[in-house]
Amino acid sequence: MSAKSIFRHTLHKIEQHPGAGVTFEAECLWCEWKAGPSTGGAAVDFAWMSHTGRSGHSGFRRVCTSFAMVYVPSGGPYGSSGQRTCRTRSAR
Ligand SMILES: [Zn+2]
Structure with missing residues (x-):
């Protein structure tokens, strides 16, 4: 057979x-700082701009995840x- x-x-x-829904995250390219996951993209953007203000780090990896x-x-x-x-x- x-x-x-x-x-x-x-x-x-x-x-x-x-x-x-879609979730958003961000990771600093210069240190270990991370934000998210969150369903609010604006909240993650605000968190990373705050991190930039405190640290001077301006490069981020932005991740959008869709299921x-x-x-x-x-x-x-x-x-x-x-x-x-x-x-x-x-x-x-
Ligand atoms: Zn950083």
Whole structure:
């Protein structure tokens, strides 16, 4: 008996994870100072500007994180926007 692989195309969609927003963080490029994560980008910006005022450090790594998920519709094809196809592989 030999193993078989089957390739098939599956419609899927990538969307923002429900209940999860975007978070913002900042890290100083000159010391160990960090801000966040926070859902308020302005609050993180204010924190790093305050750090600049105290330390003179002006370089930061700004990180924005978005949580997403992929799902496959069970009730038929999508409209044309946001539609993707990919090949999935399952072994028999
Ligand atoms: Zn610093």
